[in-house]
Amino acid sequence: MLKTRELDKKFGAVHVTRQVSLKLERGERRVILGPNGAGKTTLFNQLVGELTPDSGSVHLAGEDVTSLTVAQRARRGLSRSYQKNTLFDGLTVEENLGLAAAVHTGHATRLWGDSLARPEVREIVQEVAEQVNLMPFIHAKVSEISYGVRRQLEVGVALATRPLVLLMDEPTSGVGPEMSKAFHDLLNNLPRDLTMLIIEHDMDLAFDVADTITVLNYGEVVFDGAPNEARGSSLLREIYLGSWEDA
Ligand SMILES: Nc1ncnc2c1ncn2[C@@H]1O[C@H](COP(=O)(O)OP(=O)(O)OP(=O)(O)O)[C@@H](O)[C@H]1O
Ligand SMILES: [Mg+2]
Structure with a gap:
């Protein structure tokens, strides 16, 4: 579903x-760890x-997308949530999801109140809000919800584009342990055919959610392999200086 071949990048030296x-593979959940x-x-x-x-090259669903723009890749089903907050603070949870869905379904217009009222858009908003447990906050403004709920909404916004592949950059960064556990459950409950690539610092999440670890x-x-092999790897233990002894 998503493949890279020998990607190489330098910033100066x-x-x-x-x-x-x-x-x-399609439906694979892979976690990327690293200092x-x-x-x-x-x-x-x-x-x-x-x-x-x-x-090097990037391939999505069998197509070489290396020379395509962000928008072109997004239209082909590649969606990401960011390490930093990228939500509209003054809008509600529903409106944030709706805007993403409207752009995806081609219903985004200047009169975005109209866009959000479209049945196709409303259907996606409802579905995604349930998937990422946002129904209790649906009419709240982003400025009023907690940091943890914002992180959920970021994943929701990415899901509202109905992706084939979802990339998440540290979705639980800055979230407390309890919320973090809830987040793992949420990710585990997403549709099984959705391919996920997740950057994480949290070992627990890696072992909870991942089919494979890089x-x-x-x-x-x-390292590239199964979570139980990762646990046993002395090289990885060295990289993380024993920080996952109790993971
Ligand atoms: N635009 C840039 N110009 C120059 N150097 C950069 C740029 N972006 C990142 N780097 C450098 O590239 C290296 C990798 O950065 P990157 O942000 O990919 O790391 P990361 O694994 O995501 O780290 P973190 O866990 O802190 O998020 C770092 O040394 C960083 O300083
Ligand atoms: Mg990073």
Whole structure:
């Protein structure tokens, strides 16, 4: 469903991704782990088209999308949520979801009140709000909801474009342990045919949600395999300095 071949990117002298090759099957849930500065976000930026690799290629559902723009890739089913907040603060949860759905269904117009009233848009809003547990907050403004709920909404906005592949950059960053657990459940309950690539620092999430794990270190894939193999890897333990002993 999503494949990269030897993605390479340098920022000046810094080699941020080194020959990164990944392959995700349809419905696979893969977590990318790696220390700060390992190149995880830079890899995502190349997948979605915000950054052009120096060399290598990106393939989505069998098509080479390396030279396509962010919008073109999004239309083909690649959607992402960000490490930083990208929501409209003055709008409600419903309106944020509706705008994303309206853009996706081609119903976005200047009169966006009209766009949100379209049945196709309303249907997506309802479905996504249920998937990411946002019904209790549906009429609240983003400025009024908690940080954790915002993170849920970010995933909802990405889902409202009905993606084939969902990329999430640290969806639980800054969220407390309790909320983080709820987040794992939410991800586990998403449709099984949705392909997910999730950047995480939280080992628990990785082991809870992932079918497969990729570890990046200094821009290089140093591990690619099943979660139980990752647990046993001494190399990974070294990279994380034992931080997952109790994971
Ligand atoms: N636009 C840029 N120009 C120059 N260097 C950059 C740029 N973006 C990122 N870098 C550098 O590339 C390296 C990888 O950064 P990246 O943000 O991909 O890491 P990360 O794995 O996502 O880290 P974190 O866990 O902190 O989010 C870092 O050394 C960073 O300083
Ligand atoms: Mg990052």
